[in-house]
Amino acid sequence: MTTHLVGLGVLVVVGAVYPLVFPGALTIAIAVLLFAGWATAWDVLGGWNGQVSLGHASFVGLGAYVVAIGASHGIAPWWALPLAAVAAAVLAYGWGWTTFRLRGPYFSLSTIAVAEILRLIAINEGWLTGGATGVFIATLPEPFGIDLFSRTAQFYLALAFAAGVIATVIVVSRIRFGYQLRAVREDEEAAMAAGLDPTGVKLRAFMLSAALTAVGGGLYGMVLAFIEPHVIFSLLLSVQIALTSIIGGRGTVWGPAVGALILVGAGEAFRTTFAQANLLIYGVLILAVVLFVPRGIVGELVRRHVRRRYARRAQS
Amino acid sequence: MTDWVILLQNLANGVLMGGVYALVGVGLTLVFGVMRTINFAHGDFVVLGMYAAVLFNALLGFDPYLSLVIAVPVGFLTGMLVERLVLARIVDAPPESALLATLGISLIIGNAILLTVGGEPRSVQVAYASTTISIGGVHVSMVLLVAGAATVAAIAGLYALLHRTEIGRAIRATAENRLGAELVGIDTRAIHAIVFGLGTMLAVVAGVTLIPLLFATPTNMGAVFTLKAFVVTVLGGLGSVGAAIAGGIVLGVVEVLGASYLASEYREAYGLAAFLLILLFRPEGLFGRTVKRV
Amino acid sequence: MRDVLRAEEVTVRFGGVTAVKAVSLALGAGEILGLIGPNGAGKTTLFNAITGFAPMQAGRVTLEGRDVGTLPAFARTRLGFGRTFQTERPFEELTVLENVLVPAFLTEPRRREAERLALAVLGEVGLADRHDQPAADLNLARRRRLELAKALAVTPKVLFLDEIMAGLNPPALREMIALVRRLAERGLAVLMVEHIMQAVVELSDHVVVLASGETIAEGAPCDVMANERVIEAYLGTD
Numbered sequence: 001m002t003t004h005l006v007g008l009g010v011l012v013v014v015g016a017v018y019p020l021v022f023p024g025a026l027t028i029a030i031a032v033l034l035f036a037g038w039a040t041a042w043d044v045l046g047g048w049n050g051q052v053s054l055g056h057a058s059f060v061g062l063g064a065y066v067v068a069i070g071a072s073h074g075i076a077p078w079w080a081l082p083l084a085a086v087a088a089a090v091l092a093y094g095w096g097w098t099t100f101r102l103r104g105p106y107f108s109l110s111t112i113a114v115a116e117i118l119r120l121i122a123i124n125e126g127w128l129t130g131g132a133t134g135v136f137i138a139t140l141p142e143p144f145g146i147d148l149f150s151r152t153a154q155f156y157l158a159l160a161f162a163a164g165v166i167a168t169v170i171v172v173s174r175i176r177f178g179y180q181l182r183a184v185r186e187d188e189e190a191a192m193a194a195g196l197d198p199t200g201v202k203l204r205a206f207m208l209s210a211a212l213t214a215v216g217g218g219l220y221g222m223v224l225a226f227i228e229p230h231v232i233f234s235l236l237l238s239v240q241i242a243l244t245s246i247i248g249g250r251g252t253v254w255g256p257a258v259g260a261l262i263l264v265g266a267g268e269a270f271r272t273t274f275a276q277a278n279l280l281i282y283g284v285l286i287l288a289v290v291l292f293v294p295r296g297i298v299g300e301l302v303r304r305h306v307r308r309r310y311a312r313r314a315q316s
Numbered sequence: 317m318t319d320w321v322i323l324l325q326n327l328a329n330g331v332l333m334g335g336v337y338a339l340v341g342v343g344l345t346l347v348f349g350v351m352r353t354i355n356f357a358h359g360d361f362v363v364l365g366m367y368a369a370v371l372f373n374a375l376l377g378f379d380p381y382l383s384l385v386i387a388v389p390v391g392f393l394t395g396m397l398v399e400r401l402v403l404a405r406i407v408d409a410p411p412e413s414a415l416l417a418t419l420g421i422s423l424i425i426g427n428a429i430l431l432t433v434g435g436e437p438r439s440v441q442v443a444y445a446s447t448t449i450s451i452g453g454v455h456v457s458m459v460l461l462v463a464g465a466a467t468v469a470a471i472a473g474l475y476a477l478l479h480r481t482e483i484g485r486a487i488r489a490t491a492e493n494r495l496g497a498e499l500v501g502i503d504t505r506a507i508h509a510i511v512f513g514l515g516t517m518l519a520v521v522a523g524v525t526l527i528p529l530l531f532a533t534p535t536n537m538g539a540v541f542t543l544k545a546f547v548v549t550v551l552g553g554l555g556s557v558g559a560a561i562a563g564g565i566v567l568g569v570v571e572v573l574g575a576s577y578l579a580s581e582y583r584e585a586y587g588l589a590a591f592l593l594i595l596l597f598r599p600e601g602l603f604g605r606t607v608k609r610v
Numbered sequence: 611m612r613d614v615l616r617a618e619e620v621t622v623r624f625g626g627v628t629a630v631k632a633v634s635l636a637l638g639a640g641e642i643l644g645l646i647g648p649n650g651a652g653k654t655t656l657f658n659a660i661t662g663f664a665p666m667q668a669g670r671v672t673l674e675g676r677d678v679g680t681l682p683a684f685a686r687t688r689l690g691f692g693r694t695f696q697t698e699r700p701f702e703e704l705t706v707l708e709n710v711l712v713p714a715f716l717t718e719p720r721r722r723e724a725e726r727l728a729l730a731v732l733g734e735v736g737l738a739d740r741h742d743q744p745a746a747d748l749n750l751a752r753r754r755r756l757e758l759a760k761a762l763a764v765t766p767k768v769l770f771l772d773e774i775m776a777g778l779n780p781p782a783l784r785e786m787i788a789l790v791r792r793l794a795e796r797g798l799a800v801l802m803v804e805h806i807m808q809a810v811v812e813l814s815d816h817v818v819v820l821a822s823g824e825t826i827a828e829g830a831p832c833d834v835m836a837n838e839r840v841i842e843a844y845l846g847t848d
Contacts, residue, residue: 052412102595105354105415110595112589118542149448176715176724179704183712186701189663193695194713195687195764235539239419246416251703277430279535283423290417291405293402310743 063217338564341548365523395516
């Protein structure tokens, strides 16, 4: 617990001074923070609750569209973001209610199908989304004279998003809900014997995960300023979010964030070598993780630490 | 044209597209039926087949269908290799491990192609690409007919392999009950490698067959094919090879009819919606009796 | 007054096979009912039907007079059914304490109180000193105790024990028998499926014998053991 709070403190402090030290590397930092937040939010459902979604881009897209469409109607982002969160939670409720009878890989397959259908709707319902060409965010309000299109402002928003999602997960991991999530992940029947309604628990996990993801999606919309449905709703984005979390370490507080740092960082480092083929890194790393460290990078470290600590105590 | 001729034309198109879908799906169905593995890289193997045809055409001037001579054995060996190097190591891990591993393989294949040959769409131009045959006012594409014939041949061959040979018996026994098969002396590890090899080979065949019809692109296309293959598999019945034909045809007809009579821009969505409905309400598939049959 | 748990004419069918045929039983507070019978007699199926883990085609289940037969398993748990599984099912990735926290949160939503309850239960089953051990690392006897602790942490009125004595060595068996007796003395109604005759004879107030899904005998343990049909069912007729 204290370790996590220290980690959060470090993140906030380092983040606070980052734009002063590296003013030229804000875009990549924003990408790291957004992916950290998304992957951590994904992990509420995928890691803590064990339901692997390959459709989270739907919530990124939903958030981006709510902010963009809101902006065109004069609705400020600070109203649009909570609205996006609520809309995402409602969507997740209906989505989960229909598909949570499916288990394991079948649930994952169904998320791809639902997300693809939502993507087709976003592309084709032009009256709602601006159609296949996408939508522009032309103007944003300037609270206290802050330009929300500036990279610095967006960096701090992304930092607040990532830190907020991680803080949420730290709290969740300690309270009743967090244990319900893990119990359902481990064994649904045993969870029922402990009085839990597995579908209810999964629905709440999905709604929280979706709402948090949509907030990041809204920020992403502001960063992009131009939203194309086939990009923001793409299966590849869903896959990236899921793999970031799994490679970093599912069901750990810091795994998804570490995953984001490694993957976005590696993508940037190899950008010149691999050009647009930078997803190659995701492929190689997920293969390595599945074969050699199934708990992910941070997951493996945590497990070793727990074992060692227990062994030491048992000896003394 | 009268309404019913249009309907017939649509049905013919649907059935022919269905044949293509069945060919794309049958390998996935086989792998799923025997190994219980959801092979996410299946569509990328199809794409690999397409690029193989492009390559042989460019280098040796092969007709796409002639490149099968090389693509079939190479596809089979590639599949066996992938099974041995990756899937065999996680055979006892939770089922989603295989999904994630094959997802990784999918990303590696797609992006490796992108790195080596670039992202621009490629195809092989053949004289017969736009040939159609007219039967009572209904036009039928030659290439689709060939693809349909390839589907029937592939599935008949597979059926004969499964039901007429010793190895087929071993494959079916492994699908039915892996432990039981082990107990009667079947090397199920070898069977898994062979089955994954066959699945990959079928994907490659589908790719080669499709190249006169479609342009190959490296990254997105694999996912699209994988998704289609899943839909075919689920519609027909998870793990039932013969039902892959039925699943493919249902998908083709649903898409074509949906596109003509509802909204054409939602063509893909109709298949996906059917997929979801089947998964949710009839997981044994439209035609499958049990989940275990091959 | 045997009215804490009542099961009346419970019938379970799988496809064409009737696994449990119109079995009835009743159980009062502080009472231990032993459910015995040869393998495949339908004991675990009956047990699952009563607790809501298997669908029941006919019959009634009441808890303190309230009909619970149509409620899902988790709702029955919340009303006072605590059960163990024949093969223990700990939440492997959690520690011993966290395993027991999950059911303890039912009655105590706040972490501090839930932890106190969980530790008390762990003390009762003799696992308190292992509370921070990963559940996956426990040996069989301790996994059994953990299984029992999870069932107790829902603060049940009826405790369902599915072969909780099987495979224990003699000292562990004696401890487990004493533990179950203490729980019954505390006022819990206990329904136990059991193969270990020593435990059945020492603990049960009442025994129900199932064979091929039907009750073939019931009564006091020693009477039932002497019953000819019971001996036949166990040894075969030929």
